[in-house]
Amino acid sequence: MEETSVRDLPRALGNEDLTRRLAACRPAVFLDYDGVLTPIVSRPEDAVISDGMRTVVRDLASRCPVCVVTGRDRAVVQQLMGVDDLVVAGSHGFDIWTPQRGSVSDDRVARFADLVAAVTERLRTETGTIPGALVEPKRASVAVHYRLVDPADRNRIEAIVQTLLTDHHGELKVTPGKMVYELAPAINWDKGRAVLYLVDVLGLDSADTVPVYLGDDITDEDAFRALRGRGIGILVGRPDDPEMAGRNTAAEFALASVDEVERFLTTLAR
Incomplete structure (x- = not known):
């Protein structure tokens, strides 16, 4: 296109x-x-x-x-x-x-609730020592914001996200945004x-x-x-x-x- x-x-x-x-x-x-x-x-x-x-x-x-x-x-x-x-x-x-x-999406959200909760908890734990990192929990996904993170530390955020994707291969996808990574269930949506x-x-x-x-x-x-x-x-x-x-x-x-x-x-x- x-x-x-x-x-x-x-x-x-x-x-x-x-x-x-x-x-x-x-x-x-x-x-x-x-x-x-x-x-x-x-x-x-x-x-x-x-x-x-x-x-x-x-x-x-x-x-x-x-x-x-x-x-x-x-x-x-x-x-x-x-x-x-x-x-x-x-x-x-x-x-x-x-x-x-x-x-109109409760069934889809509920199906992945445990996965999202587990990933949210790991993100909170593993980014907790990085100043400026903000974890935003959501019903159907979780975001980690790094706009306030020192540029020298931003690769640590990326590494944590990549590790989560590896550990949940086939279950998670990442959507990058403006100074944010969004982790969500890996469905075609x-x-x-x-x-x-x-x-x-x-x-x-x-x-x-x-x-x-x-x-x-x-x-x-x-x-x-x-x-x-x-x-x-x-x-x-x-x-x-x-x-x-x-x-x-x-x-x-x-x-x-x-x-x-x-x-x-x-x-x-x-």
Whole structure:
């Protein structure tokens, strides 16, 4: 599938082609959380959505379907947002909840609960002597953040993760992100598959509906690829951001920042 250098993406704001495509159909909006609805922060618990963004998301949800697709634990992101009536796919789409049906993934989550608990405990123990390492437990996965770890010690985090993958060969997979490793059960599931599942479950596959996905991380590329030819992918981030350096993307458009996301969503909500 053709991909584009991040630096060559056209801007979404004020883009005539994008405006025409959105005017012809009802959007169904899928939003990553960190880096899209809130800026990236050093400590995950500090990523609380702003009042302005919360209002915009609520306004948009009153006009069209809105779903949050995040690497975060589902319950945690619902708490951080202060919004409990949106569809949320947590743990990279592994843990899906809808206001109408509740959890639609409890069986899948429960099947791997013991594995996730054991890996979480080992990560806590083995990274406990590394200053700045943060372990984030989730219902269906566990993340270890190293943004606050001294660069000289970051290889120790990687070594611990690799050892866990070896010890649980065939049971675990790792998803790298922005200064984070996510360890999850090794099943064929990701944000892209979660979005396609939601499009089907929520009845969003009609000709007059266009899925629009906003994301910033490598994990969001699965969703951009899944929607190519049937939806619109928008990458959030600046081309000069070191974490975007050399990156190609399956997204079609770009927004530079969370502030631009808020402006873009405001236009959709009108």
